[in-house]
Structure formats: structure tokens, C-alpha cells
Amino acid sequence: MSLLAGPEGPAASTGWGHDHERKGFFTDTSICIGCKACEVACKEWNRNPIDGNLEILGSSYDNTGELGANTWRHVAFIEQGQERIEEAKESGRKLVSLGMPGIGPKSSGRRGATPAGDLSSTDRTPPDTPEFRWLMSSDVCKHCTNAGCLDVCPTGAIFRSEFGSVVVQEDVCNGCGTCVSACPFGVIERRDDGTISPFAHRGDTVDRMGTASKCTLCYDKMVDGEQPACSATCPTQSIKFGDHPDLTAEARQRVTDLHERGMTEARLYGANPKDGVGGTGSVFLLLDEPEVYGLPPDPQVPTKSLPATYARVGVAAAGMIAVAALSFLGGRR
Amino acid sequence: MSITEFDADRPPELPRTRRRGRRRRRRDLTEVGMGDGSREGAVVEDVEFERAGEFDSYYGRPVVKAPPWKEPIAIYLFLGGVAGGSGLLAVGAQCTGRPLLRRNSRLLALGAVGAGTVALIEDLGRPERFLNMMRTVKVTSPMSVGTWILSGFATFSGVLGAIEVDRMTGERLPLGALRRLLGGLELPSSVGQAVLAPLLASYTGALLGNTVVPTWEAGRGHLSYLFTSSASLAAGGAAMLTSPVAEAGPARLLATAGVVGDVVSMHLMKESMHPLEAEPLQTGQAGMLLKWSERLAIAGGIGTLLGGRNRYIAAASGAALLAASALTRFGVLYAGLESVKDPRRVIEPQQARLAARRAAGITDDSITTAG
Numbered sequence: 044m045s046l047l048a049g050p051e052g053p054a055a056s057t058g059w060g061h062d063h064e065r066k067g068f069f070t071d072t073s074i075c076i077g078c079k080a081c082e083v084a085c086k087e088w089n090r091n092p093i094d095g096n097l098e099i100l101g102s103s104y105d106n107t108g109e110l111g112a113n114t115w116r117h118v119a120f121i122e123q124g125q126e127r128i129e130e131a132k133e134s135g136r137k138l139v140s141l142g143m144p145g146i147g148p149k150s151s152g153r154r155g156a157t158p159a160g161d162l163s164s165t166d167r168t169p170p171d172t173p174e175f176r177w178l179m180s181s182d183v184c185k186h187c188t189n190a191g192c193l194d195v196c197p198t199g200a201i202f203r204s205e206f207g208s209v210v211v212q213e214d215v216c217n218g219c220g221t222c223v224s225a226c227p228f229g230v231i232e233r234r235d236d237g238t239i240s241p242f243a244h245r246g247d248t249v250d251r252m253g254t255a256s257k258c259t260l261c262y263d264k265m266v267d268g269e270q271p272a273c274s275a276t277c278p279t280q281s282i283k284f285g286d287h288p289d290l291t292a293e294a295r296q297r298v299t300d301l302h303e304r305g306m307t308e309a310r311l312y313g314a315n316p317k318d319g320v321g322g323t324g325s326v327f328l329l330l331d332e333p334e335v336y337g338l339p340p341d342p343q344v345p346t347k348s349l350p351a352t353y354a355r356v357g358v359a360a361a362g363m364i365a366v367a368a369l370s371f372l373g374g375r376r
Numbered sequence: 377m378s379i380t381e382f383d384a385d386r387p388p389e390l391p392r393t394r395r396r397g398r399r400r401r402r403r404d405l406t407e408v409g410m411g412d413g414s415r416e417g418a419v420v421e422d423v424e425f426e427r428a429g430e431f432d433s434y435y436g437r438p439v440v441k442a443p444p445w446k447e448p449i450a451i452y453l454f455l456g457g458v459a460g461g462s463g464l465l466a467v468g469a470q471c472t473g474r475p476l477l478r479r480n481s482r483l484l485a486l487g488a489v490g491a492g493t494v495a496l497i498e499d500l501g502r503p504e505r506f507l508n509m510m511r512t513v514k515v516t517s518p519m520s521v522g523t524w525i526l527s528g529f530a531t532f533s534g535v536l537g538a539i540e541v542d543r544m545t546g547e548r549l550p551l552g553a554l555r556r557l558l559g560g561l562e563l564p565s566s567v568g569q570a571v572l573a574p575l576l577a578s579y580t581g582a583l584l585g586n587t588v589v590p591t592w593e594a595g596r597g598h599l600s601y602l603f604t605s606s607a608s609l610a611a612g613g614a615a616m617l618t619s620p621v622a623e624a625g626p627a628r629l630l631a632t633a634g635v636v637g638d639v640v641s642m643h644l645m646k647e648s649m650h651p652l653e654a655e656p657l658q659t660g661q662a663g664m665l666l667k668w669s670e671r672l673a674i675a676g677g678i679g680t681l682l683g684g685r686n687r688y689i690a691a692a693s694g695a696a697l698l699a700a701s702a703l704t705r706f707g708v709l710y711a712g713l714e715s716v717k718d719p720r721r722v723i724e725p726q727q728a729r730l731a732a733r734r735a736a737g738i739t740d741d742s743i744t745t746a747g
């Protein structure tokens with residue numbers, strides 16, 4: 044599908060030329076420690092208000108809940124037992140046997156067992172306990188190659204930046220909300236009343252009120268050559284920021300390494316340019332099925348089937364004219 | 377209260393008296409503070425940690441988000457349908473010499489499209505910026521395409537409505553030289569209205585269908601048919617309510633055809649869906665609205681067929697049809713908003729289509745890859 048993006052990448056095909064490489068995130072959840080520094084850094088830099096009323100959700104250590112208008116980074120916490128870990132390993136192994144591209148040889152050893160041969164470069168971090176594990180993953184806007192929100196925005200408030208990211212212009216958006224229902228990942232949302240913000244000064248207001256808002260990949264920092272707040276603050280480099288081609292290559296290598304170590308549950312999410320959104324700018328390394336993390340297993344940008352939907356609109360309209368014409372021909376006085 | 381060796385010397389404390397009638401509520405130990413300051417309460421409530429459920433989802437939280445659309449959007453869908461259908465009836469009445477049907481339909485079209493536009497603007501997050509809709513023309517955005525259809529239709533309806541009002545008042549509007557211009561615009565405006573009217577009624581199917589809201593997404597192929605049918609029966613009903621039976625013959629036929637189309641397309645739409653996606657259309661508030669919508673549509677249709685030549689039965693049937701159309705729009709809106717709440721409605725159909733593609737040998741288009 045190439046409605047809005049060609050083979051050279053989304054930035055090139057929207058007329059920006061080749062001045063900038065496409066930028067993106069690679070979020071390696073296997074080394075995320077769930078510290079939520081990214082959430083805090085994002086809120087502070089982007090001046091996002093508090094979501095909700097500070098209620099405790101009780102979802103393990105996650106009291107943020109989900110991405111939304113005021114939460115542009117969200118750290119998920121999942122607790123899993125032995126049975127579930129085995130299932131995840133098996134489903135990851137199946138992806139390899141499906142003949143997915145670019146995977147190294149399978150490891151024959153037990154998980155955590157030291158590989159044979161030269162051990163000088165071996166990772167010596169202790170393995171997870173096999174009985175229990177915590178999955179932690181920092182979710183963010185995917186900055187899709189074919190972005191649903193961008194496609195359906197009727198005002199042109201959402202645009203493709205020169206870095207290949209998808210950004211909302213707050214001063215243009217009129218808050219129609221179409222983009223909210225066009226995002227297959229449930230990321231973008233309209234900032235409505237009900238948000239709380241402790242104001243330092245009387246007269247302060249919440250920015251972006253009544254308009255759609257989401258992660259901008261810190262566009263304001265990037266134009267100055269800086270990296271986004273979340274990746275800059277990540278203490279374990281679980282969130283990496285950089286040129287998209289480099290990051291996906293690194294991500295593929297990392298999955299191969301993990302599989303060789305017996306962690307067959309590792310898999311990439313968003314690194315396939317043939318998927319329903321043309322690949323994402325934010326690539327994730329997951330340790331279980333995407334739905335476990337609250338990610339859709341097969342997202343499709345709605346615009347993909349828009350030509351067919353428009354055809355139905357045309358047929359329905361033509362049918363209505365025909366029925367009306369017949370009604371007048373058949374309606375006697 | 378401190379405990380010291382001199383406590384024994386304290387005078388005995390009298391038991392606290394409770395005022396009758398206004399009993400103090402006993403507070404649980406876990407509540408913050410004890411109210412009387414006698415004991416420090418728990419600052420953080422006890423929290424039950426929940427585990428992810430039987431099927432895989434993130435604590436049962438929604439995967440996709442519903443648009444922030446409320447009742448005004450359903451009202452707009454209804455009024456836009458009435459306007460579109462009335463526009464077609466007005467053009468037909470003009471061509472076949474039915475002056476009262478033409479006048480009433482033109483005025484209905486103008487009133488409905490005007491009120492619908494107000495409802496649409498009302499639902500924006502920043503209503504004062506509604507003109508930003510006219511900054512661009514984007515074919516990938518049904519909302520943008522619809523805005524241009526709506527504004528074009530409203531313009532033509534405005535011209536035709538002004539002509540009718542002028543005629544009704546015996547050409548006493550202070551139009552001056554504009555009157556001749558308006559007269560010259562009647563035919564082109566009629567043609568424009570005829571072209572845009574059915575599109576106004578059917579584009580909303582793409583507006584809702586071009587989303588990831590499970591029930592609407594699954595209804596992509598049928599929503600336009602449902603909405604044009606609903607628009608036909610509503611506009612037919614409006615004409616039966618307002619115009620004399622002698623001129624409303626075509627309106628009765630249009631309404632009857634609309635009832636058939638409405639009932640059939642709704643059933644086909646539900647059948648084509650994954651059971652989880654169809655469920656919001658059949659249960660809860662939306663299911664109730666749609667059930668009554670179908671009953672009212674069938675009742676109105678039967679009334680139209682059997683008693684359409686009686687002024688009172690025609691008016692009652694027309695009102696029933698209008699109500700049926702409004703209920704359809706509210707039901708479809710509510711069903712969509714309800715459908716995102718359960719992540720299963722997103723995850724299970726997606727897993728099914730992914731598995732179907734894999735079974736068919738297509739393994740290179742998954743978002744999850746092993747490298």
C-alpha cells in the first residue's frame with residue numbers, strides 16, 4: 044500500500060526530501076527496569092497535566108493505565124508465572140518456524156546456560172528466574188509509516204515532520220476527534236476537561252485543551268539536534284533513539300542474540316514494513332505476544348480499505364438516486 | 377495520649393455520650409485518619425492486585441480508543457440523512473410539478489442541514505475553529521470529504537430555501553436585484569442539490585467505517601447502505617408528515633423502499649460481523665434502541681403502505697419513521713462507543729484474521745516478527 048508513503052520512507056514521500064534520516068525509537072523491553080523515568084521526563088518536558096484523579100489502579104506496579112492525551116509514555120507491568128513463560132517461549136519459537144525474515148540458528152542449550160567456545164564476550168547477567176517474571180515495557184506513539192491519524196485529519200493539523208514523525212499542530216487542530224478512532228494502537232486522544240494540573244502560578248492554563256494530543260517524538264528538541272526527553276533519561280538504554288534503519292538493524296541483531304541465548308520469547312513488534320501500518324517508527328522488542336502488553340496483534344490502518352469503503356458510499360448514493368427516481372415515476376397522483 | 381506511671385491518678389473518664397438520631401458513622405480502620413484524631417489512619421488504601429485475565433489482554437483495558445463523539449454526532453447523522461433525502465424529494469417534486477412537496481422538502485432540507493451543522497460544530501473540542509475544516513481538501517479523510525459535501529449542499533439548500541421563503545411571502549423580501557439572480561440560480565442549485573444529497577446521506581458510512589472502532593470497522597461494507605436507507609425512510613416520513621397526501625405519493629414509495637433497505641442491510645451487516653463485533657448492536661442500550669428502531673420502521677412502513685392516503689395515518693407513520701431513523705443513528709453510535717470497551721472485540725477478530733492469513737500461507741505481513 045502506498046497511499047501516503049513510498050518505498051523511500053514517509054518523510055521523503057511527503058515532500059521533505061532527503062535532508063534528514065527517518066528518526067525513531069527502539070524500545071528493548073528485555074532491559075527495561077520499569078523505573079518510569081521516561082514517563083516523568085515526558086510529562087515534564089511536554090508540560091502534560093495529570094491524568095485522572097490519582098487513583099491506584101492495582102495493575103501490578105502500573106498506576107498510569109494507558110497512553111492518552113496526557114500520557115505520551117506509559118510503562119506496562121505484567122506479572123507472569125512459569126506456565127505463561129513457557130507459552131511465550133513457544134510462541135516466539137513458532138515465529139521463527141514460520142519463516143519470518145532474518146533469524147539466526149536456534150540454541151540447543153538450556154536458557155541461561157553458558158554457550159560453548161570463547162566466553163570473553165559472554166553476557167554474565169543472571170537469567171530471570173524460571174518460575175516468575177515481570178514484563179516491563181515503555182509504550183509510546185508508533186509514528187507509523189502509514190499513519191491513520193494523519194490520513195483522516197480533516198484540518199491538516201497533523202503533519203509528517205522532516206524526521207518522519209507524526210506531529211499535531213495544536214494551534215490548527217479543532218478537536219473533531221476523527222484521529223482518535225483512526226489510530227489502530229489507541230494512542231492519540233483529545234485532551235478534554237477533567238484533567239488536573241497543579242499550577243505554580245495563578246492564571247496558568249493547560250496547553251492543548253480540547254485538541255488532539257500525542258507524542259511528538261519531541262519535535263521541538265529534534266529541530267535543535269537534541270534527542271527526545273524519554274530516551275535521554277532512560278537509565279538502562281532500554282529506549283534508544285536514532286536513525287530508523289540503524290535501530291531496526293540493531294533490533295534484529297538483539298533478537299538473534301537473545302534467541303541464541305535460549306530466550307526464544309523475544310520478538311520484534313513494528314519492524315516489518317509489510318505490516319498493516321507499513322512498519323512503525325517506534326520499534327519494540329517484546330518478550331510475549333503483543334496483546335499481553337495491550338498492543339493489537341494485527342493492526343491495520345483504516346485508510347488501507349478506504350477505496351473499497353468509498354466505493355460502497357458511491358454505490359449507496361447511486362442506489363438512493365435510483366430509488367428516488369423510481370418513486371417519482373411510480374408515484375401516481 | 378501518653379502512658380505514664382501517673383495515669384492511675386487520673387480521674388475516671390466518663391463514657392462518651394452519643395447524640396440521638398445523629399449517629400456517627402463507624403469508620404473502617406483502613407480509612408484515612410480516625411476523624412477524632414485518636415489514631416493515625418492508613419494513608420494508602422489496601423489495594424487488591426489483579427492478574428491479567430484468562431484471555432490475553434492488558435488488565436482488560438481497551439486497545440483502541442473511541443472517538444470523543446457524543447449525542448450531537450448522532451443528531452447530525454440523523455439530520456444529515458433527513459436533509460439529503462429531502463433534497464432528493466425536492467428535486468423530484470420540482471421536475472414532476474408538485475409545488476407543496478417541493479416547497480416543504482426544500483425548507484426541510486435547509487433546516488435539517490443547518491441544525492445538523494450546528495450539532496457538528498457543537499461536538500468539536502474547539503468549536504471556534506470549525507472553519508479550519510476548510511483549510512484543506514483531503515480524500516484520505518472522510519471527515520474532510522464530508523465537510524465539503526455538507527458545505528456544498530448547505531449552500532445550494534440556502535439558495536433554494538431563500539427562493540421558497542421569498543415565494544411564500546409573495547416576493548416581499550427586500551432582495552432587489554438579487555431576486556433575478558436567485559431565480560437564475562434555481563436550476564443550477566437544484567442540480568447541485570440532487571448530486572450532493574445522496575452523498576450527504578451515504579458518506580457518513582465511510583466516516584464511521586474508516587475507523588478502528590470494532591463494530592464500525594466490521595460494518596464498513598454495510599454502513600453506507602444502512603444510512604442511505606435510513607435517510608430515505610426519514611425524509612419520506614418527514615414529507616408525509618408535512619405535505620398533503622395528494623403530493624406525497626413518491627415520498628411514500630421512497631419511505632417504503634427505505635424501510636426494506638434499512639431492515640435488510642442491518643441484518644446483513646450483523647451477519648457479516650464477528651460475533652463479538654455484532655454483540656454491541658444486539659445488547660445493552662444500543663441493542664434496545666436498534667430493536668425499537670426496527671419495530672418503528674416496520675410499523676411506519678406498514679402504516680405508509682396501508683393508510684398512506686389518510687392524512688392522519690400518513691402523519692403518524694411519518695413521525696414513526698423519523699423516530700426510527702433517529703434511533704438507528706443513536707444505536708449505531710452507542711454500539712461503536714460500547715464496542716471499544718472490551719479489548720476482546722479488538723484482539724480476537726485481529727488474531728482470527730492473522731491466523732487466517734498465516735493458514736493461507738501469507739507469513740510476511742505480521743507486525744510481530746522474529747527478527
